[in-house]
Amino acid sequence: MPSTNSSLFLCLFLAATSLNLIIAADPDMLQDLCVADLNSAVRVNGFPCKPATNVTASDFFFAGLAHPGATNTTMGSVVTAANVERIPGLNTLGVSLSRVDYAPGGLNPPHVHPRATEIVFVLTGEIEVGFVTTANRVVGRRIGQGEVFVFPRGLVHWQRNVGSTPAAAIAAFNSQLPGTLGVAAALFASEPPVADEVLERAFQIGAGEVRRIRRRLAPH
Numbered sequence: 277m278p279s280t281n282s283s284l285f286l287c288l289f290l291a292a293t294s295l296n297l298i299i300a301a302d303p304d305m306l307q308d309l310c311v312a313d314l315n316s317a318v319r320v321n322g323f324p325c326k327p328a329t330n331v332t333a334s335d336f337f338f339a340g341l342a343h344p345g346a347t348n349t350t351m352g353s354v355v356t357a358a359n360v361e362r363i364p365g366l367n368t369l370g371v372s373l374s375r376v377d378y379a380p381g382g383l384n385p386p387h388v389h390p391r392a393t394e395i396v397f398v399l400t401g402e403i404e405v406g407f408v409t410t411a412n413r414v415v416g417r418r419i420g421q422g423e424v425f426v427f428p429r430g431l432v433h434w435q436r437n438v439g440s441t442p443a444a445a446i447a448a449f450n451s452q453l454p455g456t457l458g459v460a461a462a463l464f465a466s467e468p469p470v471a472d473e474v475l476e477r478a479f480q481i482g483a484g485e486v487r488r489i490r491r492r493l494a495p496h
């Protein structure tokens with residue numbers, strides 16, 4: 277019967293659509309590989325592929341996560357990214373990693389990844405993790421070595437080392453280039469600056485406080 281067929285079709289369509297919403301990430305690949313030509317002047321969504329004959333194993337390799345990064349930063353943490361900018365072979369594949377190292381008390385300050393959900397795996401130490409939902413509810417806890425925690429795509433999140441020793445974590449993303457927008461830096465250390473009046477009103481603070489925060493967050 278046509279009505280049965282169309283109901284079946286509708287069900288399949290809805291199932292496929294909702295599934296697609298659940299697993300939505302970077303666009304799907306259309307070929308085996310498309311190693312990024314990072315120097316190309318062509319602008320596309322992602323990077324154009326370099327000639328297949330130029331592809332080597334080093335396009336798929338990165339040693340930069342093997343060792344701790346230097347955590348003597350203002351926040352006491354450092355992120356080493358293993359994304360398409362470092363591993364051109366990741367182009368169109370929809371995944372990447374980062375390593376985060378934390379000094380004792382170090383903070384990876386509140387930030388968002390506009391293009392990826394993140395799952396962190398603690399290599400060493402104990403960190404406190406959390407994210408904020410659009411209902412302004414904080415979801416967080418402490419996690420230790422070997423444990424994982426998930427930060428849904430686009431939500432503000434952070435990690436802090438609550439132990440007395442250095443900590444480290446590996447983060448995985450369902451994007452070749454998740455993007456990072458640091459909340460404090462985006463608002464107080466942008467170029468050109470966000471207007472003082474916007475920050476004064478939004479944070480209910482005075483001009484002096486805006487200046488003080490800007491000074492402290494300025495890149496040294």
Ligand SMILES: *[C@@H]1O[C@H](CO)[C@@H](O)[C@H](O)[C@H]1NC(C)=O
Nearest residue numbers: 313315316325326327329330
């Ligand atoms: C491909 O390899 C050739 C020969 O080594 C080189 O001249 C050319 O610049 C390479 N092209 C790209 C896009 O990497």
Ligand SMILES: *[C@@H]1O[C@H](CO)[C@@H](O)[C@H](O)[C@H]1NC(C)=O
Nearest residue numbers: 345346347348349350351496
């Ligand atoms: C951090 O430590 C490294 C290595 O010990 C040193 O070269 C660098 O200057 C330090 N950076 C800061 C901002 O102190």
